């Protein structure tokens with residue numbers, strides 16, 4: 001249930017205080033103060049959302065008090081109350097941040113309306129402030145590791161497109177770093193001080209997606225007990241990151257296209273046009289072009305999003321980055337746990353780099369390092385520590401004889417290595433071959449010694 005908002009009435013006339021209370025108490029928690037000083041005390045001790053403030057108080061000037069209260073809490077809404085309509089005073093109050101200015105005697109309905117509008121505004125501001133804080137909290141500026149040509153091209157591309165406002169479509173397999181790239185584009189561009197808002201298209205049920213993107217007014221649909229600010233509004237002047245954009249249903253695709261083209265929309269249940277200035281970055285682990293051909297994705301939206309295409313290559317196509325990533329993840333892991341830095345043995349590193357395809361890409365690599373640094377007690381992570389994972393038995397049926405023999409040899413040698421805990425000299429002795437022969441059979445001629 002939503003909490004009840006608190007209204008503070010500061011007025012020296014008992015009759016005025018009591019009548020405000022009569023009108024508002026069914027909907028709000030109403031607090032009363034008969035002097036400015038008392039008002040300040042009550043304000044300090046309570047979470048007040050709105051103040052009805054008399055302009056003429058016995059102990060201080062209402063305008064000064066307005067300034068003081070706003071100074072203490074800029075987000076509090078204040079409605080000034082006066083016995084006479086003095087235009088210059090009203091203007092001054094509004095300039096100092098008052099929400100409105102009303103004159104006595106007042107009409108009950110008017111009071112209810114102005115208070116409810118001010119409260120509404122206040123709760124929207126609270127929500128936006130909260131969301132912005134949250135965005136900042138979840139914005140760790142992470143390094144993108146990579147020294148291969150493939151990654152250097154990506155860095156250059158990020159650099160080239162960061163300053164533009166054109167939409168970006170990032171494609172790549174799951175776990176390749178698409179979100180990381182999107183954040184880099186945001187943090188290197190002119191919108192870096194404005195929010196980066198993630199809109200997770202896959203996680204949000206279709207029916208809620210609209211309200212998530214555009215927001216809604218109180219009562220817009222059953223269950224909409226209060227207004228909600230949409231993510232696009234929060235992303236104003238910043239970046240909206242449409243993650244898994246391929247999963248948007250066809251109706252939402254049409255609505256999104258409209259926003260990208262017109263830069264405006266309405267909250268659900270409202271006809272007021274909200275204009276926004278948002279840069280769109282979309283990501284997908286599907287081939288969006290193919291989805292267009294199959295008519296699962298709108299062609300016009302595809303071209304709108306694909307102004308700047310960025311294709312993040314899978315890890316197996318940039319194997320030289322794997323050792324760097326392994327080391328980087330070990331370092332992160334040690335920083336996270338406060339435990340001493342671990343290392344991979346040269347051979348373990350070799351196997352992880354050359355003999356595994358990483359279908360889950362960097363995310364899989366990260367998870368593996370996290371798991372290994374927890375289970376392996378030794379400071380060095382060795383071949384036998386990763387054997388469970390890197391040498392699943394290959395199916396050697398249907399291979400040409402020579403390859404079958406070679407595959408079998410490898411499997412057999414790994415079994416023996418497991419027994420000798422990775423010690424190659426002992427394994428070679430058990431197998432009756434020279435150490436170098438064993439080395440060649442496993443990794444080819446040029447492999448370095450075990451660490």
Ligand SMILES: Nc1ncnc2c1ncn2[C@@H]1O[C@H](COP(=O)(O)OP(=O)(O)OP(=O)(O)O)[C@@H](O)[C@H]1O
Pocket residue numbers: 142143144145146172173174175176177178179180181283284285362363366
């Ligand atoms: N080049 C990289 N350097 C350092 N960390 C990386 C790199 N690429 C990915 N990561 C890390 O791997 C994890 C997965 O990356 P990210 O979430 O960006 O992938 P994604 O492509 O969005 O995946 P999905 O399609 O599954 O959402 C994150 O923790 C990210 O920080």
Ligand SMILES: [Mg+2]
Pocket residue numbers: 178179243283
């Ligand atoms: Mg992602």
